[in-house]
Amino acid sequence: MPVGYLVTVVLAALIAVFCLVRVRGPRLLLWFSYRLGLVFNELPFLALYGLAAATALAFVEGDIDSAAARVLAALALLPAAGFVVVARRGLRAAPVVAAALDEALGPGSATRRRPPLARILLRPVLRRRADVRRVANLAYGDDGRRNLLDVYHHRARPEGGSVLIHFHGGHYDQGRKDTQSLPLLYRLASQGWVCVSANYRLRPASSHPDHLIDAKKVIAWARAHAHEYGANPAAPVFVAGSSAGAHMAALAALTPNNLAFQPGFEEADTTVTAAVALNGWLGPYFDDDPATSPANLAHPDAPPFLIAHGDLDELVDTANTRALVTARRSTSAAPVVYAELPGGHHAFDLFHSFRFEAVIDGIEDFAAWVQADERAGRGKSDR
Incomplete structure (x- = not known):
């Protein structure tokens, strides 16, 4: 399992959730939601660019070489889809x-x-x-x-x-x-x-x-x-x-x-x-x-x-x-x-x-x- 890529996908998923859902507490979670959301809720393309680049790099370096890694690459589509939803909301x-x-x-x-x-x-x-x-x-x-x-x-x-x-x-x-x-x-x-x-x-x-x-x-x-x-x-x-x-x-x-x-x-x-x-x-x-x-x-x-x-x-x-x-x-x-x-x-x-x-x-x-x-x-x- 490529650990660096796993961290990237998990982080992207958290950011997508913070953008899609209004978080009111607890205080620490609200702080992270607010700070990450104020950037990526307005600029979801930056997150998409980063996730796409990380996925491409993982394939190029041969890290997607196991069933678990391939499942992780497929799961990366979920936060990507979330950022598309965020972008569509902005267009509305x-x-x-x-x-x-x-x-x-x-x-x-x-x-x-x-x-x-x-x-x-x-x-x-x-x-x-x-x-x-x-x-x-x-x-x-x-x-x-x-x-x-x-x-x-x-x-x-x-x-x-x-x-x-x-x-x-x-x-x-x-x-x-x-x-x-x-x-x-x-x-x-x-x-x-x-x-x-x-x-x-x-x-x-x-x-x-x-x-x-x-x-x-x-x-x-x-x-x-x-x-x-x-x-x-x-x-x-x-x-x-x-x-x-x-x-x-x-x-x-x-x-x-x-x-x-x-x-x-x-x-x-x-x-x-x-x-x-x-x-x-x-x-x-x-x-x-x-x-x-x-x-x-x-x-x-x-x-x-x-x-x-x-x-x-x-x-x-x-x-x-x-x-x-x-x-x-x-x-x-x-x-x-x-x-x-x-x-x-x-x-x-x-x-x-x-x-x-x-x-x-x-x-x-x-x-x-x-x-x-x-x-x-x-x-x-x-x-």
């Missing part, structure tokens, strides 16, 4: 996102696009684009590296772009600005957007409302400085976030110009045009104060939302997400696009995958609808 994201857009914004709101196959299959972890420049570590506050942000803009600095601000996740106690949703930031920047990704103060040194105050400071900074990188001074400002960052983005969008969260910069405009929440925790903050739950802050003038969440998210259940969708739709005429992604785990926004590319397509279509709505003079006047 595109029609799900399109249906969510059409339901919330009207038929024909979704644009059919071909996924970038070469990027997804061959270089999914390379997020940078040659036509985009990243300006790193600009200060927006006084709290050192936790109050730094990065700006992504087209090297040609075309004028008139819109603005997207992104907040990273990490349970409010970890994470940094240059790790999440980079495929989104680079794609929009390559199309003339000015994108901002910001650090913010973390627990336990800081707590609510410190994070939200930082979010407001970033919005104020973008309104004051984004035009220096090509944005229209009156451009729509979209706020987005992943996981805990989605909670921040939702709170910021639902508390425009709330002076309680703008100490020392009360005159700044912290309204946003729309919000995007990806795999977000959208319930109350850690102290369970109902006032920190976005669902309890929904109001008639709330801006449009796009929310995307995986139906197999092992860290954040969909219950709070659906509660926010229901609350928003019942209190405001502004649309809420909600896409529950088949087979999606937590942190699906790290790589160029079929799932996240479909979500980015949806964000582009959502943004185009919001901008057209604003230009038509509807926007807030009808909400």
Whole structure:
């Protein structure tokens, strides 16, 4: 029995199971499931490539020379089939996102696009684009590296772009600005957007409302400085976030110009045009104060939302997400696009995958609808 090949097949089988099934515990198993799943659930082709290479090498080196070894080679087809299922789930994201857009914004709101196959299959972890420049570590506050942000803009600095601000996740106690949703930031920047990704103060040194105050400071900074990188001074400002960052983005969008969260910069405009929440925790903050739950802050003038969440998210259940969708739709005429992604785990926004590319397509279509709505003079006047 070829021991090295046996280890490879067993490991591939475990990874396939972690991708296909939502694991909630025990803690150690959840840790492995989350860490392995966030890579291979989005990039199952990497596992298929590795399993195929290991099988080919075992045959070439003559290790498949016994009945047991031949049975093991046959069993390798099981995790391979599992990764095919994982890939098919990722492909299902595109029609799900399109249906969510059409339901919330009207038929024909979704644009059919071909996924970038070469990027997804061959270089999914390379997020940078040659036509985009990243300006790193600009200060927006006084709290050192936790109050730094990065700006992504087209090297040609075309004028008139819109603005997207992104907040990273990490349970409010970890994470940094240059790790999440980079495929989104680079794609929009390559199309003339000015994108901002910001650090913010973390627990336990800081707590609510410190994070939200930082979010407001970033919005104020973008309104004051984004035009220096090509944005229209009156451009729509979209706020987005992943996981805990989605909670921040939702709170910021639902508390425009709330002076309680703008100490020392009360005159700044912290309204946003729309919000995007990806795999977000959208319930109350850690102290369970109902006032920190976005669902309890929904109001008639709330801006449009796009929310995307995986139906197999092992860290954040969909219950709070659906509660926010229901609350928003019942209190405001502004649309809420909600896409529950088949087979999606937590942190699906790290790589160029079929799932996240479909979500980015949806964000582009959502943004185009919001901008057209604003230009038509509807926007807030009808909400």
